[in-house]
Amino acid sequence: MRIATWNINGIKARLPLLLLWLKQESPDIVCLQEIKSVDEAFPRSEIEALGYNLETHGQKSWNGVAILSKLKFDEVHRGLPGDDEDLQARLIEGVFSTEGGVVRVCNIYLPNGNPVDTEKFPYKLRWMDRLIEFVEARLLLEEPFVLLGDFNLIPAGIDAHDPAAWWGDALFRPESLEKWRRLKNLGLTDALRSVSSEPCYTFWDFQTGAWRRDAGIRIDHLMLSPQAADRLDGVTIHRDVRGWDKPSDHVPVEGRFTL
DNA sequence: ATGCCGGGTACGACCCGA
Numbered sequence: 001m002r003i004a005t006w007n008i009n010g011i012k013a014r015l016p017l018l019l020l021w022l023k024q025e026s027p028d029i030v031c032l033q034e035i036k037s038v039d040e041a042f043p044r045s046e047i048e049a050l051g052y053n054l055e056t057h058g059q060k061s062w063n064g065v066a067i068l069s070k071l072k073f074d075e076v077h078r079g080l081p082g083d084d085e086d087l088q089a090r091l092i093e094g095v096f097s098t099e100g101g102v103v104r105v106c107n108i109y110l111p112n113g114n115p116v117d118t119e120k121f122p123y124k125l126r127w128m129d130r131l132i133e134f135v136e137a138r139l140l141l142e143e144p145f146v147l148l149g150d151f152n153l154i155p156a157g158i159d160a161h162d163p164a165a166w167w168g169d170a171l172f173r174p175e176s177l178e179k180w181r182r183l184k185n186l187g188l189t190d191a192l193r194s195v196s197s198e199p200c201y202t203f204w205d206f207q208t209g210a211w212r213r214d215a216g217i218r219i220d221h222l223m224l225s226p227q228a229a230d231r232l233d234g235v236t237i238h239r240d241v242r243g244w245d246k247p248s249d250h251v252p253v254e255g256r257f258t259l
Numbered sequence: 260a261t262g263c264c265g266g267g268t269a270c271g272a273c274c275c276g277a
Contacts, residue, residue: 009276010266034276036267061267062275112277115261152277171277205277206264219277249265249277 001098001259002027003105004238005220007150007203007250011035011066014248015043021241022050027254028070029096031107033150035064042066057092064089065107065149071096080108082130090127098259103228104138108149113170121170124152128179135186138225144259145225147188150250152219153180155190158199159218171219189229191222191255192237200237203250211242222255231257 004027008014011032022030030052035042039058047054051070057078058064067073075095080086093106108131113124138145154172157163166172184190192200201216210216224232238252 013266034266112275114277166277169277203277208260208263210264217277 001029001103001257002254003029003031003146003148003222003257004252004254005031005033005107005148005150005222006252007033007109007220007248009034009036009248009250011037011042013246015046017241017244017246017248019046019050020244021238021252022047022052022068025238025252025254029094029105030068030252031105031148032066032068033064033107033109035066036062037064055092055094057089059087059089062088063109065092065109067092067094067105067107069094069096071098074102080127080130080134082133083126086127100231100259102143103257103259104141104143104145106138106145106147108147108151110149110151110153112152113176116168116170116173124170125175125179128176128183132179132183132186135183135188139187142227143225144228144231144257146222146228146255148222148255150219151180151221153177153221154217154219155180155193155221159201161201161213161215161217166217171217183223187226188223189226191224191229191232192218192235192253194229194232195235202237202253204242206249220250220253222253228257231259233258
């Protein structure tokens, strides 16, 4: 089974590229972030025509997440528990039945947190505290559980072309990385780092010729419960998509599982 | 480089991203 994450930076602007990639790769499950669309306006029909079931958790203008799946959804959950005031659409989870048993796939768009001297940074840290609580409960289920998406976190210096340039940024601040470690230390495996110790990136800024210079960062991750990590066969970063016509600034990252 | 692209809203600029 192939499970992918991709921050598409606007479904309306990215639909042609998404359809092209789905036709070429045909992954079983695709988790999208930054759909920037309300649920009613999401372009369902062309995606469904490719054989995908579709569940969205959108909002107007910003954020928004969606899961595309060739398997039917047994369950869908929307939103991160722990704060009734938080209306930002940043989490959607699906549960699926496979021949090998159940798989739980949780798609997140973790807050960016910049600028760090505004309320955005504490919001990011609080959101991560809520995520840690959520994941703790999920791990008690002892299921294959894949937490994936745009984490807006550079885990280590090797994950940036120029780590010094990110010093003080919310994606690389010590407070952010401490939360990242707390999350990992619950027992999650960083899928990419479990198969490779090479520098590799998932995001290249639109500005300053970042793609041309390969000045990227790795911020899109698949984090695996022990039961999911046991079944991991490989990880692919679809770098080439960054060079396609009208790209997102992020590329798809795919995990392959025996499921 | 507290905004160089690029997407959103909405039709003139401003908000937002990482």
